[in-house]
Structures are given as structure tokens and as C-alpha cells.
Amino acid sequence: MGEAVEMVYETTDSLKNHVSSLVDQKGDWYEEEIDDDLKWSFALNRVLHRGASKYQDIALLDTKPFGKVLVIDGKMQSAEMDEFIYHECLIHPSLLCHPNPKSVFIMGGGEGSAAREVLKHKTIDRVLMCDIDQEVVDFCRKYLTINKETFDSKRLCLVINDAKLELETREEKYDIIVGDLADPVEGGPCYQLYTISFYEKILKPKLNHQGIFVTQAGPAGVLTHKEVFSSIYNTLKQVFKYVVAYTAHVPSYADTWGWVMASDQPFDLNAQQIDEKINERIEGELLYLNGDSFISSTTMNKSVRQSLLKETHVYTENDARFLHGFGRACCA
Incomplete structure (x- = not known):
């Protein structure tokens, strides 16, 4: 992953709610539900991008431990650091x-x-x-x-x-x-x-x-x-x-x-x-x-x-x- 530019992106209310659910109320943490009783969470600098396609929800996050992270359908796909x-x-x-x-x-x-x-x-x-x-x-x-x-x-x-x-x-x-x-x-x-x-x-x-x-x-x-x-x-x-x-x-x-x-x-x-x-x-x-x-x-x-x-x-x-x-x- 490389440098990303923060941008404003038009998106649906349902997607805003979906992406918002990944981040706590203060916007400081990313949270992924691995199972019904297990979540994976780490510190977040900011949401760089969020959008939706016909098939998937898409987000790019700037995180403290792993750098820029690509998230699709609420699941992390790839992190800049590893x-x-x-x-x-x-x-x-x-x-x-x-x-x-x-x-x-x-x-x-x-x-x-x-x-x-x-x-x-x-x-x-x-x-x-x-x-x-x-x-x-x-x-x-x-x-x-x-x-x-x-x-x-x-x-x-x-x-x-x-x-x-x-x-x-x-x-x-x-x-x-x-x-x-x-x-x-x-x-x-x-x-x-x-x-x-x-x-x-x-x-x-x-x-x-x-x-x-x-x-x-x-x-x-x-x-x-x-x-x-x-x-x-x-x-x-x-x-x-x-x-x-x-x-x-x-x-x-x-x-x-x-x-x-x-x-x-x-x-x-x-x-x-x-x-x-x-x-x-x-x-x-x-x-x-x-x-x-x-x-x-x-x-x-x-x-x-x-x-x-x-x-x-x-x-x-x-x-x-x-x-x-x-x-x-x-x-x-």
C-alpha cells in the first residue's frame, strides 16, 4: 500500500452506518467482529475513504499499528505494514x-x-x-x-x-x-x-x-x-x-x-x-x-x-x- 489522500466521498446512509459501526463513538478505534463473542480492535488515526460498489462496501483507514488498511465488507483485506x-x-x-x-x-x-x-x-x-x-x-x-x-x-x-x-x-x-x-x-x-x-x-x-x-x-x-x-x-x-x-x-x-x-x-x-x-x-x-x-x-x-x-x-x-x-x- 502507498500514500493515500483524504477525500470527501458521497455515499449512502446505510454505508455511513456500516462504516461508522467499525469505529467507536470518538472515532479513535477500528473494530472488526471476528465472531459473535470476539472482536479485533486497534487505534485509528482517521478514515481516509469510504464507498460502496454493486458488490461490496469499501473503506481505507489510517491506523496507528498497521498503517493504511483496506477494509471490504467490514473485513480487513490488507495492511500497509505486513x-x-x-x-x-x-x-x-x-x-x-x-x-x-x-x-x-x-x-x-x-x-x-x-x-x-x-x-x-x-x-x-x-x-x-x-x-x-x-x-x-x-x-x-x-x-x-x-x-x-x-x-x-x-x-x-x-x-x-x-x-x-x-x-x-x-x-x-x-x-x-x-x-x-x-x-x-x-x-x-x-x-x-x-x-x-x-x-x-x-x-x-x-x-x-x-x-x-x-x-x-x-x-x-x-x-x-x-x-x-x-x-x-x-x-x-x-x-x-x-x-x-x-x-x-x-x-x-x-x-x-x-x-x-x-x-x-x-x-x-x-x-x-x-x-x-x-x-x-x-x-x-x-x-x-x-x-x-x-x-x-x-x-x-x-x-x-x-x-x-x-x-x-x-x-x-x-x-x-x-x-x-x-x-x-x-x-x-
Whole structure:
């Protein structure tokens, strides 16, 4: 995230009430409801921007501990101080495990940070970023200046569409497909992009030979991993031969976070090989990820590991798991 300009923005009364509910009466604290009996709160300097699209409520907050924070539908998506942890973990493992990635399709990613990390790889010829929400993309492009160079890159193709429809209609295939999606919440715009039918019938056929799919998979802590993480992992196991779950602590999320990587080719890199590929392929220095940290991130504690092995739930359109909260609209 980069510098933002405070602005006056016309918005609806319902949205004003929604954003106001995030901040206490004095306007000094941001508050997010993680569960019915659990809230996450931190000191707030000011509200920089608030708005609404057809699909989501949007806010940009200037916070004391985490800098500028992007909030969508009342849930923090990205914080200036530590977004590099999430985005490096989302992007680099799959690209480093692929023998020679040239093309990447990003589902979601309106902030631009996922594409930023992809474009650090010298082998990449083309990145297609498909986000359903024009307003979110326009806002991030204008105010999150750290990603200005990314949005201006000739290697980036930006498409505003439902990622499901976009993949269905495109004939081309990709080396890597990334799910940089909002969390599955009831009424949200993207829970259908976590279902077995989507993975099996639409996404997998769009991967090239040796192609890899990776998705963010929600909270993965000892107390939270059964909400969606274990189910996303199990759903992908029904579709791909090789599935790897990995986690990292993201301070602004107040939890350990999970990602799942899947392919029909085995993942057999060791820490030394990953470090060698980082040096060979990536321009600039990564702030979080190296070979040792990635290998260690795939080792789950006993509680989480047992849950992954025992999980039986599979995501379908009629049997989905949701995180706490509620979105403004569903996908068409």
C-alpha cells in the first residue's frame, strides 16, 4: 500500500452506518467482529475513504499499528505494514515450484499486490488479473500508490468480470492460476469460486501441463482452521493429485493464515533449491519468504494436521462453509 489522500466521498446512509459501526463513538478505534463473542480492535488515526460498489462496501483507514488498511465488507483485506507476508506466500511458492512459468491468471487481486509479486519473476510474459469489482480496482489503482508500476506494466492485462465466466470463455491456458479472493462469506461475491464443481469443470481444464493452482484459504489457527481452511484443502484433494497446505502468521489478521497449492505434478523442491530459484528468477529482494521458511510453513501443528487428514466436507454451491460476516451481494 502507498500514500493515500483524504477525500470527501458521497455515499449512502446505510454505508455511513456500516462504516461508522467499525469505529467507536470518538472515532479513535477500528473494530472488526471476528465472531459473535470476539472482536479485533486497534487505534485509528482517521478514515481516509469510504464507498460502496454493486458488490461490496469499501473503506481505507489510517491506523496507528498497521498503517493504511483496506477494509471490504467490514473485513480487513490488507495492511500497509505486513501485506507483504500474505502476498509473498500467496504468489511465490507456486511460481518457484513450476519449472518455467510464463503465464498467470489471477482471480480477484483488485488491490494489485498479487500481480506486483508475480511481475517480480523474470520468466513471466503475461499476467491476466480478473476482478469482478471495477470500483475496488479503480480505488486501489488511484490511492494505493505502491502498486502504480504494476498497473502500468505492459505484461499486465486487467479484466473486469466474474472470474468464473472469464475462465469459461477464454480459450487460452495458464501455467499458474491464483485465487486472491475475498473470504467465503454468506452473501459475498465469490464463495462459488471455492467449490468442487468450479475447480473440476472450469479451473483445472485451464491449466497447462505442469500447471499449478494456489488459493488463499482463510484463517488456519488452532481455533479457526476448521472454519474454511480444512474444507478448501479437502475439496482440492478431490480434484488434484498433489495438494500442499501451508500457513504463516499475519499480525494484522490477528491469526495464522492459510494457503493451499494444488497440481497433478508433485511438489519436490527443497529449501536450497527454492533459494537458488529465488536468486535466479526474482528481481529484487523478498521481505519474508525464503526456502527454509516455506518448507517450515508446510509443517502443521498436530491439531491442524489431524483436522486436514480427517476433513470430509467438500465445498459445493449448496453446501458451503462461511466465515463470520455477511456480504452485500452474490455473484450472478
